[in-house]
């Protein structure tokens with residue numbers, strides 16, 4: 344196994360700078376923004392930052408690096424939370440940022456598609472789609488900073504997967520520079536294409552280890568005439584899923600978002616964002632943020648269904664947003680949760696998925712296991728419950744800071760992480776539902792992926808990137824099989 348790659352010598356640095364021109368590179372000393380981890384756990388390093396402005400420039404940079412065996416770390420918005428976009432142990436690799444490749448190349452109205460460059464910020468794609476009365480359904484709290492190249496490289500999920508699928512399900516075509524510097528271009532908005540292996544899906548979710556995505560053709564969907572956002576007070580995560588099942592029976596596939604939040608989580612958010620408040624007079628243990636959209640009348644129909652549920656055990660109370668401002672306030676409670684976790688000192692942020700039928704039992708099991716480790720630990724359990732995707736954020740006991748706790752109880756920090764992983768295995772789940780492996784979870788992948796899967800991952804890496812120049816150290820610590 345080989346994980347060694349070279350630092351670029353002065354000739355290689357000269358050649359790289361010549362390809363991208365004066366505007367297209369920065370010395371590592373000016374690269375602080377490329378080295379920041381959104382959760383503050385890692386610091387990136389590099390020998391040079393290159394910012395190509397065309398696919399051809401990306402290809403030339405990759406060819407130079409492949410010839411010289413110099414590692415490349417692809418970088419889009421830098422919002423990845425598993426340190427995939429930063430080299431942490433070595434400054435030999437270069438960072439290749441797609442930020443200057445941020446054009447919408449084409450809106451294909453009749454094909455219901457849009458062709459965008461990899462550095463397009465997700466929210467800007469939303470704006471481009473809505474200018475044509477269409478929508479691009481991929482969305483998440485980081486939408487103002489993350490870019491479509493990173494979204495595809497991580498097969499991002501987010502808040503509308505329950506109805507519209509992951510990034511993978513919204514991508515029709517892809518253009519990428521492969522590790523040998525060749526350009527793979529398949530941007531046609533075809534809905535059906537069974538001509539051999541689907542290389543688009545191989546590149547999606549590959550976290551920059553198989554090539555650099557430079558552009559993509561994405562699905563656009565019609566905007567639903569009516570959208571309604573509701574915060575529901577519920578007894579338990581299981582009751583939330585029963586409520587979801589019940590609404591689906593009545594209203595079909597109109598629910599476009601289904602987010603679980605807890606009383607502890609909402610209090611954490613309102614403590615750190617005092618302009619926000621919990622819109623109920625009584626206290627409840629669990630909440631479900633639910634959004635439905637569809638033809639005119641969906642609001643009335645949903646309100647009728649919820650009204651009927653208030654008489655049973657499924658729903659204790661509900662607040663239906665009456666204006667865009669109220670809708671935003673409800674979403675702010677959810678979207679500020681990652682920042683509130685960080686501000687509150689969360690030392691563990693899990694990203695697990697289990698089969699939907701097992702979510703209730705999984706949450707009960709992990710909660711038991713974590714409190715057995717230390718009864719004072721506080722848990723913010725929330726997430727995309729409609730996809731079985733639960734984020735457990737674990738905070739130190741009240742009054743103890745994260746740094747103090749991590750320094751004095753490293754064994755507890757490790758035990759909590761392992762307990763969540765073990766519970767995930769018990770419930771046939773995945774230790775990374777939507778964030779990927781990056782550099783944070785390489786050991787977990789080795790522990791939890793089957794030997795057959797690991798061998799295949801290495802053989803694919805080896806076939807496409809024999810010199811291990813693409814994001815070395817991400818996903819597999821030891822690089823390709825030889």
Ligand SMILES: Cc1cc2nc3c(=O)[nH]c(=O)nc-3n(C[C@H](O)[C@H](O)[C@H](O)COP(=O)(O)OP(=O)(O)OC[C@H]3O[C@@H](n4cnc5c(N)ncnc54)[C@H](O)[C@@H]3O)c2cc1C
Nearest residue numbers: 419420421422423427483490492493494496500501551556
């Ligand atoms: C507040 C917050 C909320 C979030 N919510 C969600 C959520 O709900 N769902 C979710 O899935 N994620 C979420 N994330 C994580 C993150 O936003 C996603 O993983 C996102 O897809 C990363 O995109 P990016 O452009 O920032 O990529 P980066 O962070 O720049 O890179 C991520 C990975 O992709 C690789 N990469 C980047 N660009 C390319 C490219 N062009 N070609 C090949 N490889 C590339 C990088 O090397 C790295 O491995 C959240 C993050 C934050 C900070």
